[in-house]
Amino acid sequence: MNSVTDLKALVLRGVRDIRLEGVPKPEAHKGELLLKVGGCGICGTDIHFYKGEWKVKLPLIPGHEFSGIVESVGEGVKGFKPGDHVVAEPNITCGECMYCRMSSRNFFCVNLKAIGVDINGAFAEYVKVPAKNAYLIPPNMPLEEAALIEPLACCIRGLDNVGIEVGDTVAIVGTGPIGLLLIQLVRMWGAVKVYAMDLLDERLRIAKDLGADVTINPSREDPREVIMSETEGMGVDVAIEAVGSPKAIDTALNVVRRGGRLLIFGVSPQDAVWNVRPFELYDKELLICTSYRSPFTFQRAVRVAASGRIAFKPIISHVLPLERGPEIFARLDKREPGIIKVVLKP
Ligand SMILES: [Zn+2]
Numbered sequence: 001m002n003s004v005t006d007l008k009a010l011v012l013r014g015v016r017d018i019r020l021e022g023v024p025k026p027e028a029h030k031g032e033l034l035l036k037v038g039g040c041g042i043c044g045t046d047i048h049f050y051k052g053e054w055k056v057k058l059p060l061i062p063g064h065e066f067s068g069i070v071e072s073v074g075e076g077v078k079g080f081k082p083g084d085h086v087v088a089e090p091n092i093t094c095g096e097c098m099y100c101r102m103s104s105r106n107f108f109c110v111n112l113k114a115i116g117v118d119i120n121g122a123f124a125e126y127v128k129v130p131a132k133n134a135y136l137i138p139p140n141m142p143l144e145e146a147a148l149i150e151p152l153a154c155c156i157r158g159l160d161n162v163g164i165e166v167g168d169t170v171a172i173v174g175t176g177p178i179g180l181l182l183i184q185l186v187r188m189w190g191a192v193k194v195y196a197m198d199l200l201d202e203r204l205r206i207a208k209d210l211g212a213d214v215t216i217n218p219s220r221e222d223p224r225e226v227i228m229s230e231t232e233g234m235g236v237d238v239a240i241e242a243v244g245s246p247k248a249i250d251t252a253l254n255v256v257r258r259g260g261r262l263l264i265f266g267v268s269p270q271d272a273v274w275n276v277r278p279f280e281l282y283d284k285e286l287l288i289c290t291s292y293r294s295p296f297t298f299q300r301a302v303r304v305a306a307s308g309r310i311a312f313k314p315i316i317s318h319v320l321p322l323e324r325g326p327e328i329f330a331r332l333d334k335r336e337p338g339i340i341k342v343v344l345k346p
């Protein structure tokens with residue numbers, strides 16, 4: 001049995017300062033589950049925390065995209081038992097404030113606490129979660145793949161917001177883990193032509209394998225030219241920004257048709273600024289959507305994942321032990337090619 005100091009976790013202590021440390025074992029209190037972490041994905045958000053581009057209270061054990069096996073259940077918990085395989089929605093709401101009582105808006109909860117953002121997360125051997133946030137997954141689903149259910153739930157939220165329709169043409173700017181999930185989801189939703197853009201050819205190859213019809217590398221070709229020539233000069237019905245940069249939003253804006261829909265999905269650094277010509281927005285009569293986390297989409301994400309209709313494996317480039325966390329954060333910070341989704345496994 002592990003003693004207290006044997007338990008390892010990645011603790012973020014400052015800008016570009018994440019360390020493997022010994023931590024005490026969390027305990028499941030009333031209504032909570034203690035999970036033995038099966039896998040936890042590194043998100044672009046975690047890199048923002050690491051670089052100080054999104055300020056969070058430190059020290060913090062990050063990690064909000066995780067799966068695990070129930071180790072113990074707190075008092076009053078029903079529906080879960082030790083040994084169950086689960087994922088958990090990281091956003092914990094109070095259920096009582098005004099936003100919580102507005103349908104579909106509860107993640108604006110004034111008391112919101114997110115696992116791995118506001119409270120300790122799953123770059124650790126154990127994490128505790130409210131049982132009401134947990135969802136059973138099939139025991140044969142690989143736990144490192146199940147860690148991608150959280151980003152999948154966020155993608156579903158974004159697509160609900162922008163509203164993909166059968167027959168739509170869709171451009172996705174950025175084919176990181178999110179872009180690669182979105183390509184598959186929009187096809188499931190009925191998109192008939194998917195354009196994927198990225199500066200890295202290695203990612204575009206995967207995009208193609210996962211269903212992108214046309215791939216565009218903006219370092220070699222002008223996305224607007226390609227898409228205009230493909231769409232009789234109109235542009236796509238829906239453009240999705242999945243990078244988290246004002247430049248990528250511009251690219252999406254450039255390729256969407258008049259009367260189209262633009263989804264700004266990527267999380268830009270807190271201080272980034274987007275310069276836009278309002279006349280262009282007027283002239284295109286655009287519907288511009290954004291998307292905040294995953295309210296009420298987790299159950300559907302679990303079902304989609306369990307259906308086997310989304311390929312996670314090609315998106316996961318690395319499964320590494322927690323010990324390699326500090327090294328891989330530094331490599332992700334440098335945007336080292338060859339890395340797509342990293343899942344840390346204690
Ligand atoms: Zn995330």
Ligand SMILES: [Zn+2]
Pocket residue numbers: 093094095096097098099100108109110111112
């Ligand atoms: Zn609330």
